[in-house]
Amino acid sequence: MNLFTIIWDGLRRRKIRSVLSILGIAIAATALFNLLALKQGYESGMQKELENMGAQVVAVAKGCPYEAIAVIMIGGQVPATLPEEALEQIRSVPNIATASPNVYGAYNYLDLSHPLIGITPEELKLKSWWKIQGRFPENFGEIVLGSVEAAVFTEKSGEFSQIGDTITVDALGKAVSLKVVGILESTGSKDDYSTFTTLETAQKLFNLEGRVVAVNIRVNEISQIPQTIEALEAIPDVQAVTIAQVLGTIRNLVATGQNMLLVVMLVAMIIGGLGTMNTMLMTVFERTREIGLMKAIGASRLQVFKLFLLEGMFISLAGSLIGVAAGSAATLMGDQILKNFVSVMPTQPIGQLSWYAAAVSILFPVTVGIFSSIYPAFRAAGLNPVEALKNE
Numbered sequence: 001m002n003l004f005t006i007i008w009d010g011l012r013r014r015k016i017r018s019v020l021s022i023l024g025i026a027i028a029a030t031a032l033f034n035l036l037a038l039k040q041g042y043e044s045g046m047q048k049e050l051e052n053m054g055a056q057v058v059a060v061a062k063g064c065p066y067e068a069i070a071v072i073m074i075g076g077q078v079p080a081t082l083p084e085e086a087l088e089q090i091r092s093v094p095n096i097a098t099a100s101p102n103v104y105g106a107y108n109y110l111d112l113s114h115p116l117i118g119i120t121p122e123e124l125k126l127k128s129w130w131k132i133q134g135r136f137p138e139n140f141g142e143i144v145l146g147s148v149e150a151a152v153f154t155e156k157s158g159e160f161s162q163i164g165d166t167i168t169v170d171a172l173g174k175a176v177s178l179k180v181v182g183i184l185e186s187t188g189s190k191d192d193y194s195t196f197t198t199l200e201t202a203q204k205l206f207n208l209e210g211r212v213v214a215v216n217i218r219v220n221e222i223s224q225i226p227q228t229i230e231a232l233e234a235i236p237d238v239q240a241v242t243i244a245q246v247l248g249t250i251r252n253l254v255a256t257g258q259n260m261l262l263v264v265m266l267v268a269m270i271i272g273g274l275g276t277m278n279t280m281l282m283t284v285f286e287r288t289r290e291i292g293l294m295k296a297i298g299a300s301r302l303q304v305f306k307l308f309l310l311e312g313m314f315i316s317l318a319g320s321l322i323g324v325a326a327g328s329a330a331t332l333m334g335d336q337i338l339k340n341f342v343s344v345m346p347t348q349p350i351g352q353l354s355w356y357a358a359a360v361s362i363l364f365p366v367t368v369g370i371f372s373s374i375y376p377a378f379r380a381a382g383l384n385p386v387e388a389l390k391n392e
Contacts, residue, residue: 058216
């Protein structure tokens with residue numbers, strides 16, 4: 001009978017205790033895997049989303065620029081706006097290569113809210129990867145549909161089937177006819193779920209004549225961005241923030257939440273380790289005569305130590321593997337889970353399997369299990385065979 005057969009036989013004889021110990025570690029490992037995998041997916045998704053804005057700097061009305069950008073990213077309407085006159089002042093700032101004004105709002109169609117973004121041809125300079133079937137909107141009431149919007153409208157609207165068709169939507173309680181002059185090819189970003197029109201159309205529909213919500217900016221020299229922001233903020237009512245700063249803020253918020261959850265995970269893992277230690281100590285107590293018999297027929301202290309250490313390690317490994325499997329399944333549903341807690345979500349799925357998360361979620365519980373089993377293993381290895389055989 002080899003070592004692993006003895007371990008398996010011992011666990012099988014104490015099914016309920018072994019299963020409970022394994023489940024305790026599995027729950028902690030599942031949570032740890034989800035935390036690490038979803039954090040990676042969320043950060044990479046948000047980075048791609050911000051990069052797809054095409055800007056390096058965003059100018060908005062004074063207030064909280066991070067909140068304004070967050071509202072813009074979820075397709076909301078920002079209450080604070082800039083006077084259109086500020087646009088020319090922004091364009092006159094040295095180092096500005098492109099300044100594209102935007103107006104954000106939403107219209108209702110097919111009983112759903114759809115983002116409507118007013119843009120100018122400057123937007124094409126920021127987003128060189130855009131490919132439009134048809135043409136860019138030039139006149140009042142003309143729109144370009146994102147690829148997903150176009151597919152949904154074609155399937156469900158009954159009004160739209162091809163470029164040139166007109167749809168009737170509800171904008172701030174008013175019925176408005178919009179003519180589709182183009183369809184944006186898939187970009188893998190929120191643009192696929194948006195509708196684009198002329199700046200004047202959006203201003204009129206959302207009662208923002210002479211106002212813009214944000215100005216997306218690209219610069220000539222990245223090294224001069226701090227001086228550029230300083231010059232932008234010298235313009236009345238203008239506040240500027242870099243996309244890198246927005247991403248940094250998102251990462252800091254995610255890191256803060258992660259650290260809080262990691263403390264909870266650590267406590268859960270310690271509790272799981274104490275449960276493993278308790279299980280192993282009970283095992284040593286119940287198998288005292290068996291240990292004495294093994295030592296009496298020639299088992300060394302090292303062999304007995306290895307037997308109980310490996311048993312504790314097996315419990316932790318089984319729990320961590322179950323946890324990674326359960327965590328992988330839960331991570332693939334990460335978008336549905338996080339939507340209940342996070343308002344700003346990237347377009348691409350964030351539930352992605354991660355080898356790093358799997359490795360940490362296996363190695364950390366196993367390490368805790370090994371340390372939890374050292375003391376019980378020493379207890380078992382140190383038993384006197386004569387006294388152990390006398391134990392009832």
